[in-house]
Amino acid sequence: MKSVGQFVRNYGPLVALVLLFIVGAAMQPEYFLKPENIRNLFAQNVDIGLLAIGMTLVIVTAGIDLSVGSILVLSAAVGLEVINGRASGGETSAVWVGSGVAILTGAALGFLNGMLVAYGRLAPFVVTLCGLVAYRSAALVVGKSGEIRSQAGEVFPNIANSGIELGFLRTATGNALNIPFSVFGLLIVAFAVHFALERTRWGRYLVAIGSNERAAHYAALPVARVKTSAYVVMGVLAGMAGLFAASRLNSVSTGSLGGLKELDAIAAAVIGGASLSGGKGRIWHTLIGVLILAIINNLLVLQNVSADWQGLVKGVIILLAVLVQRERRVE
């Protein structure tokens, strides 16, 4: 009953991840398996993880969002400007307000994308391509085409960097391992969205719309509203990602932050088996995709492979992933 093809589609990404992990452990046992290296695999990819989760939702509806890197930077820029404007009146409250503004900015931009796609009946590729250039440009305007430095240096970096010390895990120098809150944030978001996609009406409607939009319309589903909501969630997650990325550096460089991140997010979803023609995609598969990309990067760095080569390797890996998971054509 369960064919090889089905097994590959269900567990292929997981098997690939385990294999990569073993390869990594064999190649660089003393560095790769260090607790702080594993921790960094997660901590350094929180932003891509958040984007990829949102991207999976959008892709499941047979859409695409190329603007997420730009939403990320614009949300972060706007959020940080708000924080800087209020920092003199108390950093903590400024950071709270600014964080809220950043996420709302992401939501608003996602809403705009979604409305244009769902109600304006424009191709997602085109709408979000415009977003990609426009939102980046807006971020440059906000940041006066340069870097925005945080003036809440006491509090703001805590969002990404502070965390919980796990006593039972020790770093090489013997200190307790610190797991940043952002990693927990990613995992909580992943769990919640996974649950929403698999177990709620909203999630099933996303799948139904992406699988066969006309049938979904005939079944009287609120197609346009549900589609829009996918882009809104995407925007919220891009805003969160922007917040974490800005907090890690305690600044936003409006020219580069979030650049090309949309491609990593799409790649992670695709490696995880999401189909760009819609209807297929699971959050935990996408997270595995994020980790696969992260480990490849990590290994290339540990092996001192020049950065010039990394894109080439990534491209080949993604192609392989798609080839293996390609559905046999039904005759």
Added chain:
Amino acid sequence: MLEARTITRTFGPVTALDNVSWSLRPSEVHGLVGENGAGKSTLLKILSGIYQPSSGSLALDGKEISLPTPESARNVGIAVVHQELNLIRDLNVSENIALGMEPTRGPMIDRGSQEARARDALKRVGSSIDPNQPVSELSLAQQQMVEIARALSQNAQFLILDEPTAVLSAPEVEQLMAVVENLRADGVGVAYVSHHLHEVEHLADRVTVLRDGRHVAEFERGTATPSAMANAMVGRELSEMYPTLPPAPTGDAVLTAREIRGRGLFCPLLHVRPGEVVGIAGLVGSGRSELLETLAGFRAASGQVRIGDRIIPGIPSERIAAGVALVHEDRKGTGLHLERPISENAVMARWSAYANPVIQKDKVVECAKSWRERLGIRLGTVNDPVNTLSGGNQQKVSLAKWLETKPKVLLLDEPTRGVDIGARGEIYRLMNELAREGLAVIVVSSELQELLGLCHRIHVMRKGEIVGELNREEMSEEAIMRLAAGVEVA
């Protein structure tokens, strides 16, 4: 009672429904028949809230209602099973049945009661499909049952079935008819749209016939015989539609296919002579189109295809060069470039003759004009996009495109699908003329009357195999259906 009162619906210049009144009572099966393009689908889409009438109104139990959305139709108890099945392949059976009305517990879908509900509904249609099975694994017949179950689980008082048996085998048809009869006994009003007039005769309490968007006849049970319905559908005696067949040619075949084996396809021997029209009959999914595609080289298969005295390898360009031309069933998908001008489409299969290497626009236009003359294509200018034409004229462009390759063998897949009655007659006449000029024609059609009227011989396919051949004296609807459905001859 559900009523459509003097409904008219226009699409631009085309009037799809013209002042049609129609009703459906509880505990009634109301047959709705008509040729392609007669307006059946338009009426159904108005009843299901997908289209709005241009004028006229709908009423339920005497009260006027409007159905601006599919949801509003569902809310008043109307459910539709569309011809092109509308299940979501990436969801499972119970998710599909509950789609849009999922039982929830808090924010979550209540999977337990969703499954129970699906099980109930499936039981009502006498089906033992597992509610947890993905829809993509189901056969078409099973998908049909799931659609009907979905309609029932929504407590539909009125069920509209659009061509429900088009994809079913004979035993599956029996099962479906039993389900329909049970529903009628339960008080459900069923609108039954079908090309299969025998089914309609058997099931329907009343039959409405539409032709060219107009209500042309209504029959009560007993008077609705297949021949009476067919004559009303066509509006003239059927025999007048078909030109006189030239005598069956004798002599050597121009195309001979031997021992063709492809995926799910087996054709021991098929040949056609110059001037001969050979029909291929069979149920939907019996491999008819696949056979034509194999002959044209688009599908890999073992075996031998001989044109004249040469064996031609199974590569489309080789087969075309040897004189095989396939006019696809699906003009939108595989046949034509709808957005492109008529003239470009006419030379699409033979650009080489019109570009050396720069395209000679005048020659292209000249070519299209000569085909317009020859085939009687009604068009504005040959530079208009093909999608400005009616179905019948699009089909003629399709024909022109392939006749332009100077074929010896013309393969026609459902040449009159989506073509109105008038243009149909012209296409029949054209096929007849081409055969008289010595072209060999192989034609696939779901309309048995068409095959009976046009062909010297008919091959019948079942489950990918040619299971019989009928000559002019042997052929009849019954003989074809017996072979196609695999029922033993009594």
